[in-house]
Amino acid sequence: MKKKVIAVLLSAAMGLSLTACASEEKKNNSVYSITASLSEDKVLTAEVTCKYVNNTDVPLDEVWFHLYPNAYREGAKVCPIADGEVSAAYPNGKSYADLDITSVVVNGSARDITLSGTDENILAVPLGKTLEPTDSVKIGINYTLKLPNVSHRLGYTDKSINLGNFYPIACVYKDGAFVADPYYSTGDPFFSECADYSVEFSAPEKLTGAFTGAVKSKSSENGVTTYSVTAKNVRDFCAVFGEYNKMSGLAGSTIVNYYYYKDSAPESSLNTSIDAVNTFSKLFGEYPYPEYTVVQTSFVHGGMEYPCLSMISDKYAGDSYKDVIVHETAHQWWYAVVGNNEVKHAWLDEALAEYSTMMFYENNEGYKYTFNGKRADALSAYTLYCETYKDNGMGNTSMTRAVNEYENATEYSYMTYVKGALMLDDVRNTVGSGAFKSGLKRYYSGNKFGIAEPQNLIGAMEKASKRRLSALFESWLDGNVKLFSQH
Numbered sequence: 001m002k003k004k005v006i007a008v009l010l011s012a013a014m015g016l017s018l019t020a021c022a023s024e025e026k027k028n029n030s031v032y033s034i035t036a037s038l039s040e041d042k043v044l045t046a047e048v049t050c051k052y053v054n055n056t057d058v059p060l061d062e063v064w065f066h067l068y069p070n071a072y073r074e075g076a077k078v079c080p081i082a083d084g085e086v087s088a089a090y091p092n093g094k095s096y097a098d099l100d101i102t103s104v105v106v107n108g109s110a111r112d113i114t115l116s117g118t119d120e121n122i123l124a125v126p127l128g129k130t131l132e133p134t135d136s137v138k139i140g141i142n143y144t145l146k147l148p149n150v151s152h153r154l155g156y157t158d159k160s161i162n163l164g165n166f167y168p169i170a171c172v173y174k175d176g177a178f179v180a181d182p183y184y185s186t187g188d189p190f191f192s193e194c195a196d197y198s199v200e201f202s203a204p205e206k207l208t209g210a211f212t213g214a215v216k217s218k219s220s221e222n223g224v225t226t227y228s229v230t231a232k233n234v235r236d237f238c239a240v241f242g243e244y245n246k247m248s249g250l251a252g253s254t255i256v257n258y259y260y261y262k263d264s265a266p267e268s269s270l271n272t273s274i275d276a277v278n279t280f281s282k283l284f285g286e287y288p289y290p291e292y293t294v295v296q297t298s299f300v301h302g303g304m305e306y307p308c309l310s311m312i313s314d315k316y317a318g319d320s321y322k323d324v325i326v327h328e329t330a331h332q333w334w335y336a337v338v339g340n341n342e343v344k345h346a347w348l349d350e351a352l353a354e355y356s357t358m359m360f361y362e363n364n365e366g367y368k369y370t371f372n373g374k375r376a377d378a379l380s381a382y383t384l385y386c387e388t389y390k391d392n393g394m395g396n397t398s399m400t401r402a403v404n405e406y407e408n409a410t411e412y413s414y415m416t417y418v419k420g421a422l423m424l425d426d427v428r429n430t431v432g433s434g435a436f437k438s439g440l441k442r443y444y445s446g447n448k449f450g451i452a453e454p455q456n457l458i459g460a461m462e463k464a465s466k467r468r469l470s471a472l473f474e475s476w477l478d479g480n481v482k483l484f485s486q487h
């Protein structure tokens, strides 16, 4: 996500490198088949069938699903919208989601509907038998969802209907348990595995839909348009509807789509999206999907990344709008293709997305921003932050906290985006640009479609540079780094 952030070298000893990559083993993806229908009065009716593949190495008796829409309900304890953002996010006063799960079926047999988790954020589905590793089970979940009137990832305004995290998605099973974090307001608190999607989505004809993946067919009947969409090996599936204009272009063989309703220079926004896909493909490794879609939306923050789809807030324009496009596009590499636990290690994708944005300007002339300018801004912003907050309870500059452990969104943003980018710049200056870029390529290719841990990034940089870098990373991640000088 892109928030409203403005947006001394330590010595590193020579030494042996450590681990390499997270998950290169071949596995069969789970498959989601979704039939969804959006009504005029913003109620979603959906049938989700998940062919869940047990890709863990232990037998499972149940499968847990995140129910992210439930966080928007009245009475939620953990809300996706921070107190300070409520008035900006709800254009017409508070509005709530209403999620009603009407049936849960496992291999054809009905199950009780049991909501659990810290805030009714989990649907635990008992399988009725043990699911051995590599085996699969068919889980059907039917529900209706009344959307909230909110300018957020999930909700509608008079400009767009944002459907981020609109369906039950399987929790990642890790270290003996399903990871079941609720929908915190800080960061992008999501964690999921790549899967294949086949989606039939119907909506009022006056609306145009933009989706993760490729639209295979589209037909209209009785005022309703139905889209048939497929997406393979994606970490999540998102849809956005609005009264859109659409432009498309090519980045290599990738179709790049741009949907907008308010843009005085749409070609320029499309070209920025194409430049970003081309630049990051060259720097980190090829964008692996056939389409990439950038969608202007109503959104209280700057933008939000989903696989193959980025939401860009209409409250920005011009150079800052393009800057958000670049940042969100970088997330296609860091979060979408190379996944990570965004609750626990938010810096891992945000620092990379922010630093990749700086690298974009280094590789593209004709934009307002420059690499050096962005780096100088980050240095002065971080220095000012430390000076301002060191004595008033926000002096903890560690980046190893989970998103809900930061004091507030400001502290989180400065640590994961600003300090995170400075950390990567320090690593780059320590190992040299060549090794740094080769480390990023290694990290990308070694963790593609998998879930990376911080050690995978550190290990990739160590391998590429043939230096021991753990202490350098840890001094930034855990410690209170003092900035001695600009370089």
Ligand SMILES: [Zn+2]
Residues within 6 Å of the ligand: 001, 002, 327, 328, 331, 349, 350, 353
């Ligand atoms: Zn981001």
